[in-house]
Amino acid sequence: MLKALSILPDKCTGCMQCELACSYEHEGVFNPARSRIRVFHFHDEARYVPYTCTQCAEAWCQTACPVEAIQVNPATGAKEVLDNLCVGCKVCTIACPFGTVNYNQATGKVIKCDLCGGDPACARYCPTGAITYVDADLTAYERMRTWAARTDTQAQATA
């Protein structure tokens, strides 16, 4: 069975280990600005919410891409950006309503969560279990999917 990231904001203490781990894993530097997962801090409610790509089934980024540069990794189900094909047009960055595909000016390509090929660094380094990598049918993941449905023109279509 495919696995997915499960995110439980209630367990997050805002330590930012996931952002650092992600940026180090992908970019070789400890720089939260280069992370593909982001922890939002809601001061008003004293709450932290880690947030990244949900690898949606009908991915807007993937269908919008003019050159097939976003493809599914069959082993993980992750939608991955193939750097050799990406022309940097950025249409995926506006097509994704979750804002989880971002342009990297340095490379002229886009970056997004790729589940680290099946061993996501964010989950590995999260000390509290707020981010875990679990079987895809667990309820937390389903809840993320429901968020997706709320924005959706496409999810409605599969209903």
Next chain:
Amino acid sequence: MRYLIAGAGPAGVVAAETLRRHDHSATIRLFCGEQEPVYSRMAIPYLLSNKIDERGTWLREPGHFETLAVDLVHQRVETVEPDHHTVVLSDGRRETYDRMLIATGARPVSPPVPGLDQPGVHHCWTLADARAIAARARPGSRVVLMGAGFIGCIILEALVLRGVRLTVLEAEDRMVPRMLDATAGAMLRSWCEAKGVAIHTDTRVQAVEPMGAEALAVHCEQGTVFPADLLVVATGVAPNLDPVRNGSGATLRTGRGLQVDSRQQTSAPDVYAAGDVCEAADWYTGEGAVYAIQPVAVEQGRIAALNMCGRPARYAGALPMNVLDTLGLVTVSFGHWSGVAGGDSVRQSDPEHHRYLRLEFDPQGRLVGAIAVGLPGHVGVLRGLIQSGAPLGPWQARLKQAPGRIAEAYVARVAGGG
């Protein structure tokens, strides 16, 4: 079941793939009107700037359609005959369908300016156009770009990267008038000018005449004349309605485009339309709109195909969205960025650093449009906030204080975070 798809652009291709996913045994025939591999218009600027070769513009890998058992047929669909469930092809043959999709895209339109039909004048819409432009746009050559709309601005960068001496002529008062407001348009202009591009707004081309053996003289209303080795005309596109001009096809309801309902069905049973060719309801006003952009085309292609194969699906409406990278300055716009009646808005502008964010709210406290210049990341959440229609609640006031908190607002109001 026998499906025909007229047009092998992004809308037609996504439709063919969606049909196959849900109907393993159907006959699916995809008609490609250009004698080219199935390619992507959007990739043309990157071909011109030599970032990719022609193969890099292909929409799908070779062999893809064979694998899917989709018959790719290099023929134009000349006429759709809904009363007989048939189409007439360019070789004169007739084919029948159970359901068909018209995805013939748009075609460039030229203003009524004398002299646009001579050598050295090109649109930038097809691979053939791109080859012709590449042949003339050489380092140092004088290129005039007529029209600084969305497509014009996309190829602007490619032309500069080719090393040409570029002059841009725009009839309206600013660059990309349908995507950017005056503030953002001015930022883009000063950015381009700083990079050595000559931009003339409020400038209409009156006539184009030959000049010597190879060159052109581009005459403007003010009396100015621009010499050019190449004139690129990017003055807009219009739905390509050729297949529904004759016979019973002409009974299909059209406005500015082929009109469809929320299931992407035309006024005839079993005939659907998707992409640049069709006029679909705007997501907010419900009025018919032709936005001619890739994300809308592929989403409509998918919705049309689902309905064609008996899986009822509704399109939530077309949402305009554009992103432009002009020599390093990234601009985006979404939805009704000029605002709606009774709404509210916030603007944060830093012209010196070419940064700008404008958010528009409707009277119900929802985000309905946005423009951003030089925004660092997570721009997609603007779409999420707009299209989810989520009431912003306390976040409207927070965004008015600090518009840059859009990603937080999204996570809080849509993603169930805050």
